[in-house]
Amino acid sequence: xxxxxxxxxxxxxxxxxxxxxxxxxxxxxxxxxxxxxxxxxxxxxxxxxxxxxxxxxxxxxxxxxxxxxxxxxxxxxxxxxxxxxxxxxxxxxxxxxxxxxxxxxxxxxxxxxxxxxxxxxxxxxxxxxxxxxxxxxxxxxxxxxxxxxxxxxxxxxxxxxxxxxxxxxxxxxxxxxxxxxxxxxxxxxxxxxxxxxxxxxxxxxxxxxxxxxxxxxxxxxxxxxxxxxxxxxxxxxxxxxxxxxxxxxxxxxxxxxxxxxxxxxxxxxxxxxxxxxxxxxxxxxxxxxxxxxxxxxxxxx
Ligand code: BMA
Numbered sequence: 001x002x003x004x005x006x007x008x009x010x011x012x013x014x015x016x017x018x019x020x021x022x023x024x025x026x027x028x029x030x031x032x033x034x035x036x037x038x039x040x041x042x043x044x045x046x047x048x049x050x051x052x053x054x055x056x057x058x059x060x061x062x063x064x065x066x067x068x069x070x071x072x073x074x075x076x077x078x079x080x081x082x083x084x085x086x087x088x089x090x091x092x093x094x095x096x097x098x099x100x101x102x103x104x105x106x107x108x109x110x111x112x113x114x115x116x117x118x119x120x121x122x123x124x125x126x127x128x129x130x131x132x133x134x135x136x137x138x139x140x141x142x143x144x145x146x147x148x149x150x151x152x153x154x155x156x157x158x159x160x161x162x163x164x165x166x167x168x169x170x171x172x173x174x175x176x177x178x179x180x181x182x183x184x185x186x187x188x189x190x191x192x193x194x195x196x197x198x199x200x201x202x203x204x205x206x207x208x209x210x211x212x213x214x215x216x217x218x219x220x221x222x223x224x225x226x227x228x229x230x231x232x233x234x235x236x237x238x239x240x241x242x243x244x245x246x247x248x249x250x251x252x253x254x255x256x257x258x259x260x261x262x263x264x265x266x267x268x269x270x271x272x273x274x275x276x277x278x279x280x281x282x283x284x285x286x287x288x289x290x291x292x293x294x295x296x297x298x299x300x301x
Pocket of ligand 1: 025084085223259262264280283
C-alpha cells in the first residue's frame with residue numbers, strides 16, 4: 001500500500017549539527033510551503049528532546065535547527081527524563097499544537113505546547129497522565145469541544161493499552177475520556193498495545209486515524225501501522241478498522257537499529273491527493289513512505 005521513498009532513511013544522527021545518538025519518530029507539518037519535521041532526538045546520555053528539520057520538498061535539503069528546538073525544561077518535573085514523540089496539529093485558528101510525551105519520574109504523560117513558528121513555545125504542561133502517551137489532537141472542535149486521541153495504560157491486574165478519546169473546552173482541562181479503539185487480543189498484529197500516530201485527518205468519509213500496533217513476540221515487539229475511520233460529527237463512533245497492517249518493518253533501516261522491527265509514524269502531509277507518511281525506523285532514523293489517500297480510504301470503505 002505504501003511506497004518507501006528511495007532516499008530513505010531521510011535523516012540520521014549523522015545529519016544533525018550537534019552530537020546525538022539517534023533521531024526518529026518525527027511529527028510533520030507544513031509551514032509557509034515548507035515541510036517541517038519535529039524529530040525525537042536522543043542525546044548521548046539517553047535523554048530525548050525535539051528538534052526541527054526544514055525542507056522545501058520534504059525529502060532533501062534539510063535545514064536542521066542548530067540546537068534542540070524543544071529541550072526538556074529543568075524546572076518541569078514532567079520533563080525530567082526527556083520529551084519524546086511529538087505530534088503537530090495545525091489548529092483552525094492557525095496555531096500549531098504540539099502534543100508530546102513528557103517522561104516524568106512517575107511515568108510518561110501527555111504534554112501540550114502551542115506555537116506559531118516552532119521557535120517560541122507556550123508550554124501548557126501536562127494535560128493527561130501518567131501513564132499516558134501517543135496523544136494526537138483533532139484540528140478543530142468536534143461537537144463544540146476540542147478532542148484528543150491518547151493511550152492510557154490501565155491496570156495493574158489486567159493491563160489494557162487501548163486508544164482513548166478525551167475532550168476539552170479550553171485545551172487546558174481534559175476529561176470525559178472513553179475507550180475508542182481497543183488493542184485486539186490473541187494473534188493479532190495490534191494485540192499487545194496500540195497508539196495514535198499522526199493527527200486525525202478529515203476526509204469525505206470521516207476522520208482518518210493512523211495508529212501503531214504492537215505484537216509481542218519472544219524476540220520483542222513488532223511495531224506496525226494501520227488505519228481506522230471515525231464519524232465526522234461524533235468521533236466516538238468507529239466506522240471502520242482495517243484488519244491488516246499497511247506498513248510493517250521490512251527495510252534494513254526498519255529491521256535493524258536501537259530497537260529492531262519498528263515503524264513508528266507521527267506525522268503525515270497530504271499533497272495532491274498523496275499521503276506523505278513520516279515515521280521513525282528502528283528508533284534510529286527518519287523515513288518517508290507515500291500512498292494515494294483514495295487507496296488508503298478504499299481499505300476502509
Ligand atoms: C514506544 C515509544 C516510541 C518508540 C517505541 C519503540 O513506547 O517509546 O518512542 O519508538 O516504543 O521502541
